[in-house]
Amino acid sequence: MLSVRDAETTIFNLTQPLQHPQDTEIVDLLSVNRILATPITSQLDFPHWDNSAMDGYAVRYADVESANHEQPVILEIVEEIPAGYQPQSTIQSGQAARIFTGAVMPKGADTVVMQEETHRDHNHIQILSAPKNQEFVRHRGSYYQAGNQLLPAGIRLNAPEIAVLAAAQCVKISVYRKPKVAILSTGNELVRPNQSLQPGQIVDSNQYALAALVHQMGAEPLVIGIVPDDKQALQQAIADSITTADIVLSSGGVSVGEYDYVEQIITSLQGTIHIRAVAMKPGKPLTFATFDQDERNILYFGLPGNPVSALVTFWRFVQPAIAKFSGLVDAWQPQFINATTTQELRSAGKRETYVWGRLSLVDGVYQFQLAGGSHSSGNLINLAQTNALAVIPVGEKVITAGNAVKVLKIGN
Known part of the structure; x- marks a missing residue:
């Protein structure tokens, strides 16, 4: 034994x-819970262009670095830039552009002042507080640069990975x-x-x-x-x-x-x-x-x-x-977590023993609560709604409440 x-x-x-390629197939983008067979690269930068992370005003930092409530900086608004619009103006000294979250930064501007720190008067804007240089600007390629590996092979494709593939315009994917x-x-x-x-x-x-x-x-x-x-x-x-x-x-x-x-x-x-x-x-x-x-x-x-x-x-x-x-490179091994048992756990001590219950996170500490009822191998009923197995090592007969126990996660 x-x-x-x-x-x-x-x-x-x-x-x-x-193995790749004999055990692979091509699937469409919505094929979730599949294992990626080949690495993914993209020819797109992320973000695709410099864009605003805030509703506000695109400005030149040199114009507004000394702005404050007592001495606001007044700039002329020369353009309004919603998301999806290509700016037509180059921001010159003394100018600003109204800009919205996700919109392309206009040439000449390097900083966004959030609208809460401004006061607008027709086609002029008062900057009431100095921003940080390049504040609220998401720079092209700051998340990912074209040509690099975007996703590695051997990972499971769930919602976040599907979103990345969609953003990268990968509509057909090689999976195991x-x-x-x-x-x-x-x-x-x-x-x-x-x-x-x-x-x-x-x-x-x-x-x-x-x-x-x-x-x-x-x-x-x-x-x-x-x-x-x-x-x-x-x-x-x-x-x-x-x-x-x-x-x-x-x-x-x-x-x-x-x-x-x-x-x-x-x-x-x-x-x-x-x-x-x-x-x-x-x-x-x-x-x-x-x-x-x-x-x-x-x-x-x-x-x-x-x-x-x-x-x-x-x-x-x-x-x-x-x-x-299935082709998973990492994260296929059993996942054990150190937890504190809320109840006494018992075993005959002759074999490694598994008892079932619920694992929960309480104030940053994992706790294991034993399922009620008989822990017989024929009792399927109290296995329902459990998500973890506590492990009692060989030779150990009792783990008292409040002590550490190794727990195998078996559910989400």
């Missing part, structure tokens, strides 16, 4: 990201294809949510939870469905999955029961098993294997069947593996 750290190292080292993740559940006791429950049966919630998580990550879930505890049926399902998917997730069938066939099937399909169990709670019966399929390295995760165990192992190992595989 591997430690969590050794299991993590094994999985992440064997996870190789998609979506990883395909096959998802199947095993067990004769499982039924679909729209079926009537008979004694001894349970609803297959894992299929839906895992598909939702895969979708949230920008990958493509391939929902295989429920496979009975039949060796031949399960072997066919896994064989089909590794021919169509990049990553396969099965839940159930990885323990030591008489109907747990996953490891036998992996071996018979020429897969290599790297992990059979992990010293963690919940999530001990985790299988991780790889298949060499048509020069593709397929990742296989045999997750525990218990709903909480399946999700905890997904968050701890599968989610970062999918993120790395």
Whole structure:
């Protein structure tokens, strides 16, 4: 049985990201949550021209550097410049132009005086306070200079990045294809949510939870469905999955029961098993294997069947593996935060233990609040609305309220 750290190292080292150019495609600008495959440069400066950051008056600093309320400087207004208008005048000594936020600075002017520091009288303006030299002027190229790298490859495209691409007039973008993740559940006791429950049966919630998580990550879930505890049926399902998917997730069938066939099937399909169990709670019966399929390295995760165990192992190992595989260069690793627990946390101390709850920021300090109710691996109910897993290290049985705890973020 591997430690969590050794299991993590094994999985992440064997996870190789998609490659450029064979794993890329061209998409349109509104394709959010995709991974950029090539760096972006622009032929535009940002800002595109010197412009005003304030409603006010464009002036020559040399004219107004001594202005004050007792001795205001009086300038002639020679032009009004709204946003989107090309100035026609060159500001001479003793002159000013009325200007609005975002408008192009006229030639000759180097400073903007905000309108609150002025008094207008017809076509003249009194400057009541001396501005700083070049105040409220956004200079061309001060944010970004044309020809430099604007966005690096290997980042996720969310709203801010989409805005940058739109501003740079990049309407077609090279991104990595979506990883395909096959998802199947095993067990004769499982039924679909729209079926009537008979004694001894349970609803297959894992299929839906895992598909939702895969979708949230920008990958493509391939929902295989429920496979009975039949060796031949399960072997066919896994064989089909590794021919169509990049990553396969099965839940159930990885323990030591008489109907747990996953490891036998992996071996018979020429897969290599790297992990059979992990010293963690919940999530001990985790299988991780790889298949060499048509020069593709397929990742296989045999997750525990218990709903909480399946999700905890997904968050701890599968989610970062999918993120790395998808082409993310940074920020694919699990994100841990040091927090203070508001309640006592308990563990048997034999395995690294994960308990779920809510992480919040209170007066600049992260706090972890344990979810109420039983922390059984079969209790899916109190996992709802949680966003973090607190980690109790091996050998530690109690973390008292008010003490530090390492917390894995699992939500927004």
